[in-house]
Amino acid sequence: MTALTIRLPEDKYERLKALAKRRGISVNAQINELATLPLSDHDTEIRFALHQMRGRGVSLRIDPDLHARADVAARRAGTSLNRWVTGVLARGLERR
Secondary structure, three states: OOOOOOOOOHHHHHHHHHHHHHHOOOHHHHHHHHHHHHHHHHHHHHHHHHHHHHHOOOOOOOOHHHHHHHHHHHHHHOOOHHHHHHHHHHHHHHOO
């Protein structure tokens, strides 16, 4: 776990503290939940982009040697080649 220091106006901190208390959780847990929201939104955007690609019938034609190397990598990862390639594409889209 990583420690993070953030600066907030005092009134905003007090409101977060009060909200966390009402919910029966720590301020740290409250901030952790709040940080999850934009990450979840981002993951949804990536999944949507991948579904759009699939819906358009996007297919990849790759060099047979590269295909064999990707197949080995997928097996090492314990997943199917299709799922492995989808993961690689998703990570590539995240970097954009």
